[in-house]
Amino acid sequence: MEASSPQDQLSDARELDLENSGNVGPTWAVTEAVRLRRFLCYGSEGATYSTKEQPFSLENALTLVQLVEGGRGCEVAEEVRRLWPLGGATCPNASLFALAVCSQHTDARAKRVALQVLGELCRVPAQLFAFVQYRKELKGAEHGGMWGRALRKAVANWYNGQDALSLANTVTKCKHKAGWSHQDLFRLSHIKPANDAVALISKYVTKGWKAVQETYADREISEELVKVFAYLEAVEKAKHLTDELEVVHLIEEHKLDREQILTHHLKSKEVWKALLKDMPVSSLMRHLGKMTADRVLVPGRPDVAAVCERIQDEQALMKTKTHPFSILVASENYKRGHGKRGKLKWDPNHDIVEALDCAFSKCLSNVEGTGRRFLVGVDVSARLGSLALGSSVSTVAVAAAMSMVILHSEVEAEVLVFSEGAMVPCAISGDTSITQVMAQLVQAHNCITDCSLPILWATDNHKMVDVFIIFTSNETWFGRENPAETLRMYRQKTGVFSKLIVCGMTTNGLSVADPDDRGMLDICGFDSRAVDVIRNFVLDII
Structure with a gap:
């Protein structure tokens, strides 16, 4: 059994609970540390990740609440600080909710640490708006306002801590979210600008462009203020221009973003071409369809x-x-x-x-490998081809892509297609395309899905497997064996604490995983967050 790494430690330490009674086999206890990390990772303390967003509340974060009420709010905040930089290790909104819970508690030290972590980790205004909204929701019907001195200082510090041009870009790109605006936060935080540039931006946010012009247009100002003034002026001009070539000029000169351009200007091919020059690749790929539809992208050009x-x-x-x-x-x-x-x-x-x-x-x-031994089972008892919930990608594409990712990144991995009574290896080599892999998976046997079959196959063929991953678009069924019981028997026979992930790509409800066994996980639907959840699960982060 693997030793735990420093990466997955919480102050109460992870404990392995080995149960060897009867034929149950070893289990890994779900501790409060695990439940907290589950919540921070995907917004639920249970053993099921769903692409269907659920609102955060104290009722579905009971362990989080117990830790904070038990005087361990500082540890919760520190866990957010530790996990957030790991990229996909946390769901930002779940972490922001956790910080909001800590920051509104009577424990002064927990409140201080939570707000410090917020200032360190919060990078975009949408996250700040979300945090403030969570604070408002948590305050609920309690007497007194939510805008105490600590919160006002934290919000003011967030704005004051930014580079002047970055802040100008921030307040003009994402103006409002989650029921809050920059104007709300500037006003309610009683912000005292840390420098002249923030003071200019503060006037722009709270009083508008006309007030900025009246105050600064004829005043001798520093070079930094000139740049901020010119940038805000460009943003304002873009709102009123009718000549698309002038809009193009502003985009090119001031590096304006799509969010700062009016909708009717986004019908212009020339405007899109100007935006394309500095558009991040991730944003470019999201807008390929629109640019093709609007003939910004024409074959052969x-x-x-x-x-x-x-x-x-x-x-x-x-x-x-x-x-x-x-x-x-x-x-x-x-x-x-x-x-x-x-x-x-x-x-x-x-x-x-x-x-x-x-x-x-x-x-x-x-994709960096995890060093674990994988067996991927792709269920073909019903035809793959419907859309996966959460991403609008076909289930066959999801199964093919994830099979290729695992085979390419892991040293030991096998992929099998299975249906009742049949387990067939999937031939994927280094030069196999995703289209070719999908072609192997498009076969149907019209049988019942039995998620225990890959585990039974590994048992019969003496395969040492650390992680079983099942992809199915069919309703799961407890066939000859309950998958959870089958996994426990496999663990007992091999001495390997294997994990089981069942991805029900078209369902909002799945109940294969034993919620009290840390080595089992259900995934309902499939999206980019599911990719991170799987990795976190495999690496014992959750």
Whole structure:
């Protein structure tokens, strides 16, 4: 059994609870530390991750509440601080909710640490707005206002701590979220600007552009203020211009973003071409459909070649650590030829489709292996092809992509397609394309799904497996064996504390995992967050 790493320690330490009574086999106890990390990772203390968003409340964060009420709020805040930098190790909103719980408690030290962590980790205004809203919801019907001295100081420090031009960009891109605006927070925090640049931006946010002009237009100001003034002036001009070429000029000169441009200007091809020059690749891929529909990207034109080159830029993909699943989502959405809502339609450009497929293959190298032994079971008892909940990607594409990711990144991994009475190895080599893998998975036997079959196969064939992952789009069924019991018997026979992940890609409800066994996890639907949840689960973070 593996020793725990420093990465997954909480102050109360993780404990292994080995039960060897009867034929149950070893189990790993679900401690309060595990329940807290589950909540921080995916917003639930249970053994099920769902792509269907659930509102956070004290009722579904009982362990979090118990820890804070028990005088351990500082430890909770420190756990948020430890996990957040690990990237996908936390769900930002769940962590913000946890900090809000700590910050509104009567424990002065817990409140102070929580607000310190907020200032260190909160990077975008949407997160700050979310935190303030959670504070408001937690305050509920209690008497007294929520805007005490500590919160006012924390919010003011968040704004004062930013670079002047970055702050100008921040307040003009994301103006409001979760029922709050920058104007609300500037006013309620009683912010005292730390310098002249923040003072200018504060006047802009609270009083408007006209007041800024009246105060600063004829005043001799520093070079930094000149830059901030010019930037805000460009943002304001873009709101009123009718000439698209003037808008293009402002975009190019001041690096304006799409969110700062009026909707009717976004119908202009020239405006989109200007935005494309500095648009992040992740944003570019989200808007491929619209740009194709609006004929910004026309087959055979230089703009298409430039976009394809950026999509496949291996260094850029590596620098941003883009996961193959993110590319898959962009690719499947683009190939579909229409948006989720509305009337937007387009004919997918062949060169762009090929570029996305190429980018997917390149991104496989971005995934760092876990060092565990995997067995992936893809259920073909019902035809794969419906859309996975949470990402609008076909279930066969999800299963194919994740199988390729695991085979490429892990030293020991096997992929099997299974249905009742049949287990067939899936042939995937280094040069196999995702289309070829999907073709192997599109087969149906019209049988009942039995999630215990891959575990039984591993038992019969003496396979040493650390992690079983099942992908299914069918209703799961307890066949000859309950999967949880089958896993325990496998553990007892092999001496390996194996884990089981069942991904019900088309269901909102799944109950295969034993909630009291830390080595079992259910996933309902499938999205980018599910990728992180799986990794965290495998690496014992949750």
